[in-house]
Amino acid sequence: MARKRSEGPAALGFLVPSVVGLTIFVMVPTILAIATSLFDWPTFGDVEFAGLKNYRRLFARGSTFPAALRNTIVFTLVIVPLNLVLTLGLAFWVATSRWRRFYRVLFFVPVVTPTVATSIIWKMIYQPGGILDDLLSRVGFTMPNLLGTGNTALMAVVVVVIWNGLGYNTLIFSAAIDQLPDDVIAAARIDGASGWRQLWHVKIPLLTPAIFFATTITMIHAFQVFAQPYVMTAGGPGTATVTVVMDVYQTAFQGGALGAASAPAMVLFALILVVTAVQWLGQRKWVHYE
Amino acid sequence: MKLITKLGTLAIAAGLAVPLATGCASTATTPAPGGASSGAAAQNVTLDWGFWNQGEAGNKMWQGLADEVNKQHPNITVKLTSPPFADYFTKLQSQLAANEAPCIMSMQSLRLPAFAQAMEPMDELLKTSGFNASEWNPAAIKALQNNGKQYALPYGISTVVLYYNKDAFKDAGVAEPKPGWTVAEFEAAARTITEKTGKPAFGQSFSDLHMFSTLYAYNQARPVDESGKLTLTEGKMVDAFTWYTGLATAKKVSLVPASASDIPWGEQQFVAGNVAMASDGSWNISSNATQAKFNVGVTTLPGKGTFSANSGFGISKNCKYKKEALQAIQVITGAKAQETAAAAGTFPARTAASKTFYDGLATKLDSKTPGYSAQAKAAIEGSSGDALPFLSTTKWDQTTKTIAREFILAYTGSQDPKKTLENVQQTAG
Numbered sequence: 001m002a003r004k005r006s007e008g009p010a011a012l013g014f015l016v017p018s019v020v021g022l023t024i025f026v027m028v029p030t031i032l033a034i035a036t037s038l039f040d041w042p043t044f045g046d047v048e049f050a051g052l053k054n055y056r057r058l059f060a061r062g063s064t065f066p067a068a069l070r071n072t073i074v075f076t077l078v079i080v081p082l083n084l085v086l087t088l089g090l091a092f093w094v095a096t097s098r099w100r101r102f103y104r105v106l107f108f109v110p111v112v113t114p115t116v117a118t119s120i121i122w123k124m125i126y127q128p129g130g131i132l133d134d135l136l137s138r139v140g141f142t143m144p145n146l147l148g149t150g151n152t153a154l155m156a157v158v159v160v161v162i163w164n165g166l167g168y169n170t171l172i173f174s175a176a177i178d179q180l181p182d183d184v185i186a187a188a189r190i191d192g193a194s195g196w197r198q199l200w201h202v203k204i205p206l207l208t209p210a211i212f213f214a215t216t217i218t219m220i221h222a223f224q225v226f227a228q229p230y231v232m233t234a235g236g237p238g239t240a241t242v243t244v245v246m247d248v249y250q251t252a253f254q255g256g257a258l259g260a261a262s263a264p265a266m267v268l269f270a271l272i273l274v275v276t277a278v279q280w281l282g283q284r285k286w287v288h289y290e
Numbered sequence: 291m292k293l294i295t296k297l298g299t300l301a302i303a304a305g306l307a308v309p310l311a312t313g314c315a316s317t318a319t320t321p322a323p324g325g326a327s328s329g330a331a332a333q334n335v336t337l338d339w340g341f342w343n344q345g346e347a348g349n350k351m352w353q354g355l356a357d358e359v360n361k362q363h364p365n366i367t368v369k370l371t372s373p374p375f376a377d378y379f380t381k382l383q384s385q386l387a388a389n390e391a392p393c394i395m396s397m398q399s400l401r402l403p404a405f406a407q408a409m410e411p412m413d414e415l416l417k418t419s420g421f422n423a424s425e426w427n428p429a430a431i432k433a434l435q436n437n438g439k440q441y442a443l444p445y446g447i448s449t450v451v452l453y454y455n456k457d458a459f460k461d462a463g464v465a466e467p468k469p470g471w472t473v474a475e476f477e478a479a480a481r482t483i484t485e486k487t488g489k490p491a492f493g494q495s496f497s498d499l500h501m502f503s504t505l506y507a508y509n510q511a512r513p514v515d516e517s518g519k520l521t522l523t524e525g526k527m528v529d530a531f532t533w534y535t536g537l538a539t540a541k542k543v544s545l546v547p548a549s550a551s552d553i554p555w556g557e558q559q560f561v562a563g564n565v566a567m568a569s570d571g572s573w574n575i576s577s578n579a580t581q582a583k584f585n586v587g588v589t590t591l592p593g594k595g596t597f598s599a600n601s602g603f604g605i606s607k608n609c610k611y612k613k614e615a616l617q618a619i620q621v622i623t624g625a626k627a628q629e630t631a632a633a634a635g636t637f638p639a640r641t642a643a644s645k646t647f648y649d650g651l652a653t654k655l656d657s658k659t660p661g662y663s664a665q666a667k668a669a670i671e672g673s674s675g676d677a678l679p680f681l682s683t684t685k686w687d688q689t690t691k692t693i694a695r696e697f698i699l700a701y702t703g704s705q706d707p708k709k710t711l712e713n714v715q716q717t718a719g
Contacts, residue, residue: 043387127548147549236550236695255688
């Protein structure tokens with residue numbers, strides 16, 4: 001019997017590119033960011049060790065971080081379920097249309113259009129004297145200053161973030177729906193399953209891997225929301241739309257405090273890590289791989 | 291299938307989660323050479339010059355001056371980059387963090403306290419370079435000093451003035467304002483114009499200079515004291531801010547910014563023709579009248595006094611060719627260059643060039659709006675006399691963002707003005 005060749009060298013060969021990439025672009029920057037967060041690190045001037053001062057400062061009086069964290073969590077809790085329900089619905093609708101390819105491209109356009117540009121356009125739609133105001137005033141409705149009022153600004157931004165992200169998940173679900181096994185659906189139909197039962201007990205369970213993927217990605221994107229609120233409201237009014245990433249950006253590049261900016265970044269990193277880990281652990285309860 | 295799906299999700303999840311959290315560190319720790327790089331021959335140097343965008347015509351004019359450096363000093367090439375004003379100082383922060391700040395740094399007087407540490411004091415270099423302070427407007431030179439040291443040479447000097455729509459005043463039957471007009475006269479004019487046109491007459495702003503100058507003219511309230519401390523909760527400031535927000539909330543004669551990201555609101559709405567009055571810098575005295583599709587008038591802010599501010603060019607601390615950088619700056623701010631800038635509509639920092647400025651204004655605009663250059667001269671001279679250099683804090687850039695976020699609550703009437711000032715003071719003070 002021939003001696004079984006070791007698979008070690010081959011495995012190593014396959015692993016090297018990704019290990020090197022992950023080390024340079026993920027591990028090293030992560031460790032550096034953790035280190036930076038422990039220093040008083042101005043954009044120019046002397047660097048001093050600060051211990052946990054940057055973390056304590058996050059919850060000091062006058063800090064915007066608690067509001068940023070709260071807003072980010074609200075953003076995520078609203079955006080993720082709404083996005084999933086809407087995109088799944090759209091994907092099922094698109095799947096039945098003869099114009100499905102056209103619709104897929106159409107819904108994907110916002111994803112590939114620069115976010116800053118679309119946010120500016122949405123801002124022009126929302127602002128007093130803008131398109132929405134003009135349309136509503138024709139039917140006798142006075143629109144509040146959506147982006148200038150605390151209660152409405154967050155939701156106005158949420159609408160734009162959801163609109164921005166619709167195309168991506170619609171495309172994912174659309175592709176998954178196209179690949180649903182015909183024989184399983186046919187078997188369900190022969191067994192007398194109604195449209196609703198087919199959807200709920202056959203199609204959706206078969207789509208759970210795609211739903212799991214979309215949930216994870218959408219959640220991470222939602223936690224990192226930045227460009228839309230930054231362009232449309234700059235975090236205002238008050239702290240109504242400040243997000244953690246905006247806090248990081250402003251502390252680093254407007255406040256010039258890199259250490260103090262790394263602390264909220266690490267908190268967000270830990271939060272995303274924990275939530276993603278929980279999702280991974282939870283998936284065996286509801287995700288059905290073939 | 292299962293493994294691939296899982297690995298794919300994990301890789302994307304990790305890829306998305308981590309770079310965000312680490313972006314700051316990588317810029318801070320990457321060592322890089324200074325802003326200047328040497329050319330092929332030993333003495334040939336290329337100097338980077340960062341300057342905020344001056345509009346199409348302005349950029350062309352400044353590029354011409356950059357080229358002029360090379361004509362006078364063939365070994366020096368100046369490379370001009372012009373990000374938008376709103377991004378310039380943010381970009382500068384990250385350039386400084388990466389040790390890549392441009393050799394020639396453009397600096398606003400009100401942001402100098404925040405950046406002085408990254409700039410080279412010029413006093414020693416100036417001693418041997420034929421610099422003659424008497425050729426300059428003393429206020430312009432002084433505004434670019436920090437702790438008694440000169441950090442930049444100015445190219446202009448500006449005050450904040452009040453622009454108004456002559457046509458709107460005429461249509462509403464309101465007499466045009468004259469330099470030195472009072473707050474009561476301003477309020478009366480705003481009320482009548484608002485009533486007659488059905489549109490708010492004045493445009494509010496978050497721009498630091500514009501807004502705080504208007505408050506200063508009202509009762510001499512100052513946002514920052516001599517020692518560089520934020521003083522937003524002082525009595526005078528509370529009074530002035532209550533009055534300013536009241537223009538929108540109680541008197542309903544002013545247009546409020548649509549969101550906290552609309553930093554320059556009133557001044558833009560004015561040029562667009564949506565409000566009849568706005569506070570804006572005298573640096574726009576030519577461009578506002580050129581761009582507006584109506585007859586523009588200009589006068590002093592209602593009340594007494596205004597803030598002055600100016601900008602100039604300094605040398606970054608990490609610049610390897612400081613002597614050459616100064617030579618370049620002396621060309622860009624030289625007597626000849628100042629004539630060019632003045633003719634193009636920049637109020638010059640060199641006193642000799644101011645005639646060119648007014649003559650240029652007359653040629654360009656008096657045919658469109660008769661008497662505009664005389665009015666501009668009266669507004670500039672009327673406001674310069676008792677103008678106070680605008681002082682800021684070392685964290686000013688971040689403070690201005692907090693101001694916009696909080697002030698919109700007061701402008702819209704959803705938060706008490708005093709409470710608003712206290713919030714900003716607490717976050718930024």
